[in-house]
Amino acid sequence: MLNPFKIFGIKKEEKRLVVIAGLVFAFLNALMLYVHFDDFTRGGLVGAWSLYNNKLLLSGYDPYAYMTIYKWDVFYVLSRHPLISLFYYPFYGLNKGIMELTDNFNAAILIMTVLIMIAACYSVVFMYRVFREVLALSKKDSNLLVAMMFSFATILTSSMSPDHFIFSLFLLTFTLYSAGMHIRNHTPYKWYKAAILFVLTAGVTLTNGFKTLLAVWFVDGKRTFHWKNVLLVLVVPASLLYGAYYYQHENYVIPREEKGRKIEAEKIKKNPELAEKSKQVKAFQKKINGEHFADKGMLKWSDLSAPRGQAAIENFFGESIILHQEWLLKDIYLGRPSVVHYKWWINYVLEGLIICLFLAGLVVGIRDKFMLMVLSWISVETGLHFVLGFGLNEVYIMGCHWLFIIPIAISFLFQRFNEKNKASKIVRLLVGILTSYMAVYNIVLITKYMLTL
Template identity: 35%
Template sequence: MKYLRMFKVKRDEWLASALMLLTTICLHALVIARNYDLFTQTNRGHWNVFINNFTISGFDPITYSMVTYWEANYNVYRHPLLSFMVWPLSQLDKWLTDLTGLNLVQFIVAVPLLLCAFYAYIFTYRTFRDVIRLRRFDSAVLAQMLFAFAYVMVATVVPDHFCVSMFLLVFTIYIAGMKIQSGRQFKIWQTVLLFFVTAGVTLSNGIKTYIYSLFTNGRKFFRLKYFLFAVLLPAALIWGFARWEYRTFVLPKELARNEATAKKRAENTRKMYEAFKDTTSIKGSEEIRKAFNAELQRRAEEKQRNDSKRAWNKHTGKPMGKGEFMNWTDGTTSRAETAVENLFGESIQLHPDYLLQDTLRSRPVIVRYRWAANYVVEGLLVLLFAAGIWYGRRSRFLWMALCGFAFDMALHLGLGFGINEVYIMGAHWLFVIPFAIGFLLKGARDSKAEPWLRAALVLLTAWLMGYNMTLFIGYLV
């Protein structure tokens, strides 16, 4: 009961959080209405219907398909427990479909997303109030700033895991911040529970849970008992579970699919050879076979040339190496342009050109803004972020948050994982920006600069909210 009381909304939190929730509900309504007639049908192939018709940036509607017909379709190494977390939703959807004759998957998925968005806002606000110790108004402004960022706003209403991840990360960092403030440490069971939940949704979240535990527990993090039972054992268990999940659910389907593909290819090749043999003027079986193989080679090269021009290939950089996991890396996409246009650009302010299009379909990796004002806003936010880091340089909490941010940057800008659409991962790290700005505001308290800084933050938040909301709603309707 003590821990459940954390989720009780306080009196001073209701107004701002209710406004945020109402806004998010309205956006959900627009997202649902966009494909309502198609997605509520129960007699259509669910996977292709969702994948081909849900088009909001690079977000995948896999959850819609999973809830409609459950199977382990998430990447088991990146999301080891997520398939099993949505299983209860799948059972609810099945019951409601039998009851109503409609597939209400959009409504079912929207409910946990709304809860996660709501409590992500609550714990963001509490971080400003209880950890950084800002005034109520300033806390509300900075919390709203986070939810005015483009890919936080979008993540709260799309059927992907990013909104869930953001809530879990903000919740975990809030708990860590409160423990740092009171001089307490994470207990083994607390670390294990947070790790399994965060890493179960996305494995990289679990790494951040360990980063937060390291900053909270200090040298005690490496004590044998804690390190063995809170760190090594859970990490080994979840990796072992992911391997079991792959062998049990994924590998059999892959083998069957590969076998069917090979069989179909062999049958097509046989038919092509028979047709070639009947129409060619070449004599002799050996000469016919050589000519046919040359024709196959020509067609393969032509297909490779055509595929290289398609968006899913053209907009993907070359991996740094070969292997099961190195294939996820990218060593050729420009880091500088990515940082300007996508990392601190699209993540925070939508580009009106190629609005919310997918890089694997039609959107170029790098899109530039039409107006200089967008770059001014971006530059101002980066300066405020940097100034906040300077003012909070003595805060263990801020360095903890920045280490999590650095991990994301190493993953995306360093290794290039998901770099061609890095903005869709923004919900994993964008909260660090207003956290840092909070320390700038705290440092300016009772100074002549404070009202000017507060006014600038209010204007920035209003701009981001109005600009992104206008473009997003325009896209949805």
């Protein structure tokens, strides 16, 4: 049984890994501070949109966290992130106090840097524990697979951006570890632990809540559908999430949208040419977002026209794992094409090798209950992106929601092949080479890009 008071303690064998990972994350976040410190630490009368919008030039990540901590409001889409604005409220209070004491020094970027570093380091810890304690791998293999995961392009960029993805990764790796230990020890979830986990994961990203419910189902089996569990783990938490959504939408989103429409109408009245510019911007956004199943509700985020095959090769597996040199870390809403091709053929070869290792691991581990649980999680992501087409044109920034399945699948190859036989040495050497290449290649490109901003 997991002890909630000890689970966040760093164990002796984890300390070296955390230090190394922390140094990498510190370097990446130092780049972010170097580029944006002067501009993003301004405060006072300047508005949140004026200060941050279209100025965080990193792939497509949003600066909403900076904006929320600077001048609290509901900037996130509530139907997808119902609680994340509320999570930031205490840090808005902290930043407000700092600005009052320091003549409007806006510390939002510094506060977020600390939060990002904590979330990234604990994501490393929980992934290590998944390999070490849930899957019973050796220290060496666990370290190697953690290194592989955190050499992926999206994981690295998420570990320095103020978007919500690194917090999703933190909560999902925690859930993987928690559910994995319950499965291994054949122990059920306490209803209140499952409920809290559902609220937290769904509150940050709604689809992650579905993954938590799947995890509870794999752990508890038929008990999941007992009326008490349905009521206390699903109905009551979902009602709380809806209540938070409704409160924020009615009190913050609607008033801001109405105010925005009035301001836009007044500007157009003074300058009729702005109406045509507004139509052009909306047409450009519609072209990027593609054709939808519907124009209302969650289906307005769907995309029927995005090319699935190319998106799978270049975005879902490609850019998520190995950065493209062309249009490096550019935003599709600021000119980047929805599909970019690699300049070097070797990157396609390496991507293919990673996919082959991933598929081979799935075949080997397909009967394992924990592997099936992770696979069910990925079915949520593939359905979302490839059936509905949600965010398929920039799916590479969403890799924190699913990339962990690749090293988890490969871990079953490690289990199958004894460390002393020839096949084992080949697989581990290949994983080591791929990890080294991705880490150096991705970090060099990220550094190069950040230093040219």
